[in-house]
Amino acid sequence: MPYLRSSSGTVLSAPNHNEVEVSIFGPGYGEAIALHVECGKWILVDSCLEPTSGQPAQVQYLEQLGLDVSTAVKLVVATHWHDDHVQGIGTLVARCRSADVVMSAALKSEHFSALLRLYGEGAFPGSSGVTEFVNVLRLLDERRQAGTKINMAKLAVPDKLLYRDSILDHDQSYDVEIHSLSPSDASIVSAQLDFSQRIPLSGERKKRIVPPHTNATSVVLWVEIGERRLLLGSDLEKTADPKTGWTVILNDSQVTREKAFVYKVAHHGSESSHDPGVWERLLHEQPYALLSPYMIGGNILPKDGDIDRLARLTPNAYMTATPGGRRFRMSNRVVRDTVESVAKEIRGIRAGWGQVRLRCGIQNDALCHVELFGDAHNIAAS
Amino acid sequence: MSVGNSSAATSANLNKDNVLTSSDRVDIDRRFQEEALVTGINSSPGDLTRGVKKNGTTGGSRVEIGRLVVSPPAPSAFTEFFRAIQKWEGKVIRLADDTFTATLSPIVGDPTELEAEMYVEDVTPDERHFIEPGAVFYWSIGYLERPSGRIRESVLRFRRLPVWTKDDISKNSGDLSALFEE
Numbered sequence: 290m291p292y293l294r295s296s297s298g299t300v301l302s303a304p305n306h307n308e309v310e311v312s313i314f315g316p317g318y319g320e321a322i323a324l325h326v327e328c329g330k331w332i333l334v335d336s337c338l339e340p341t342s343g344q345p346a347q348v349q350y351l352e353q354l355g356l357d358v359s360t361a362v363k364l365v366v367a368t369h370w371h372d373d374h375v376q377g378i379g380t381l382v383a384r385c386r387s388a389d390v391v392m393s394a395a396l397k398s399e400h401f402s403a404l405l406r407l408y409g410e411g412a413f414p415g416s417s418g419v420t421e422f423v424n425v426l427r428l429l430d431e432r433r434q435a436g437t438k439i440n441m442a443k444l445a446v447p448d449k450l451l452y453r454d455s456i457l458d459h460d461q462s463y464d465v466e467i468h469s470l471s472p473s474d475a476s477i478v479s480a481q482l483d484f485s486q487r488i489p490l491s492g493e494r495k496k497r498i499v500p501p502h503t504n505a506t507s508v509v510l511w512v513e514i515g516e517r518r519l520l521l522g523s524d525l526e527k528t529a530d531p532k533t534g535w536t537v538i539l540n541d542s543q544v545t546r547e548k549a550f551v552y553k554v555a556h557h558g559s560e561s562s563h564d565p566g567v568w569e570r571l572l573h574e575q576p577y578a579l580l581s582p583y584m585i586g587g588n589i590l591p592k593d594g595d596i597d598r599l600a601r602l603t604p605n606a607y608m609t610a611t612p613g614g615r616r617f618r619m620s621n622r623v624v625r626d627t628v629e630s631v632a633k634e635i636r637g638i639r640a641g642w643g644q645v646r647l648r649c650g651i652q653n654d655a656l657c658h659v660e661l662f663g664d665a666h667n668i669a670a671s
Numbered sequence: 672m673s674v675g676n677s678s679a680a681t682s683a684n685l686n687k688d689n690v691l692t693s694s695d696r697v698d699i700d701r702r703f704q705e706e707a708l709v710t711g712i713n714s715s716p717g718d719l720t721r722g723v724k725k726n727g728t729t730g731g732s733r734v735e736i737g738r739l740v741v742s743p744p745a746p747s748a749f750t751e752f753f754r755a756i757q758k759w760e761g762k763v764i765r766l767a768d769d770t771f772t773a774t775l776s777p778i779v780g781d782p783t784e785l786e787a788e789m790y791v792e793d794v795t796p797d798e799r800h801f802i803e804p805g806a807v808f809y810w811s812i813g814y815l816e817r818p819s820g821r822i823r824e825s826v827l828r829f830r831r832l833p834v835w836t837k838d839d840i841s842k843n844s845g846d847l848s849a850l851f852e853e
Contacts, residue, residue: 318784392851402847407840429850442851491840495832496805497762585786586764586772619781624757627812627825628787633770635787 315581315609336378379424400484445469475532515651522555554580558591582612610641
């Protein structure tokens with residue numbers, strides 16, 4: 290694949306068994322993470338589609354590394370119900386047969402179940418991630434009926450241990466633990482109320498469901514691998530309510546006792562997701578900050594001010610593509626002229642495609658190596 | 672909505688049942704291919720038109736299947752048809768005062784996924800009440816081919832979905848909680 294030609298020309302190869310890797314993939318629309326935690330075992334967070342193949346980006350990447358995803362992947366996390374985070378996650382779960390599935394606890398709701406049944410059954414194909422969740426739950430149901438061990442979704446709540454392993458590497462042993470830090474109880478209650486209000490009424494005209502604003506129910510992950518700590522911020526935002534958003538984690542979390550050297554920047558670097566407390570209390574100085582852009586509904590993230598802020602906070606901020614998209618220019622002259630005369634504005638949804646890959650040892654003083662693929666770039670250098 | 676020389680866009684020729692009321696005959700194969708993509712119909716092309724009334728064609732029965740009409744092909748010498756160069760399925764994601772924003776997924780033509788801000792006034796008045804987040808529409812750009820000449824057209828038509836019934840809602844009220852851990 291052309292996009293997997295790294296800027297340094299490195300040949301693709303799997304990480305060493307005791308090497309940490311975090312890769313973030315992202316077009317202008319979508320975001321996904323692959324995390325190598327130990328000895329060929331991987332954790333996948335969210336899902337997006339690689340544009341040329343239409344396949345989930347992480348599956349394609351791991352297979353290019355020569356790995357068998359059906360055995361290598363141990364955990365698949367769907368952080369929240371937004372299209373840009375769950376595209377292709379049904380395929381991901383189907384392919385990663387030995388992986389536990391994790392979802393936000395907000396989704397265990399009779400109203401969310403009803404929405405899946407109402408909107409996920411054929412009449413509205415591809416709508417708003419509903420189809421993806423239907424596919425995931427259908428797979429789990431099939432596994433349950435077949436008596437397979439992995440047959441239900443784990444629920445993410447604050448400070449919950451989702452994955453644990455102990456590694457003996459020659460004469461050295463170390464632990465791997467992954468905790469969810471969110472969603473908070475108040476966020477769960479609020480989301481479930483929102484779901485109930487989206488159940489259609491008799492006589493109401495059918496339409497595709499628009500997902501609610503569920504960023505507060507995003508699953509933030511805290512990863513410990515040897516001495517390394519990583520914070521994967523999903524789309525969690527800062528809120529005025531101290532019972533939701535980053536404030537809950539900063540005030541209440543018992544597992545974030547040390548500081549992380551990698552931060553998957555929350556919510557595409559938006560101002561609304563930026564809490565100075567996160568940078569002061571949860572992150573090393575000048576951490577590796579990884580993010581992907583977003584653009585839907587005229588909402589482009591990160592904005593110029595967000596990029597400036599990130600660049601001031603760390604010289605090690607990397608983004609998978611340039612935000613803002615590309616102005617649409619159709620090759621067919623008739624279509625191009627017509628579109629330009631009819632639409633007030635039109636542009637490609639995908640702003641490009643890229644992958645940021647960071648690899649390092651499990652000791653805090655081990656060297657880190659960042660590679661950039663496709664449109665990925667260092668924010669400070671651009 | 673139309674552009675070019677067309678003052679009577681195809682959308683304006685649709686009556687409230689979404690059936691073309693003019694005597695125009697639509698290119699059967701092209702229409703079939705487009706509609707099959709939208710509706711998932713899997714039949715041989717050439718024997719279906721979409722709600723088109725015939726005029727001056729040979730006889731033959733019309734069999735209505737939902738909103739589709741089955742009829743035999745007509746002699747091409749009498750036809751006037753729309754040839755789509757590009758067609759998208761649009762989903763409204765935001766409505767402002769005089770514009771709406773939608774994602775556009777290609778059905779025919781260039782496969783690029785797009786986002787467009789469109790003018791409400793370009794939607795036929797009969798359909799403006801459909802414009803809300805979640806509403807689905809189709810936007811086609813192409814040529815209306817007529818014996819008298821070719822007209823470039825842009826046609827925007829909202830999908831007329833039925834309403835939810837009590838049955839729809841009651842039969843789908845199951846609980847999936849068994850698939851989540853306690």
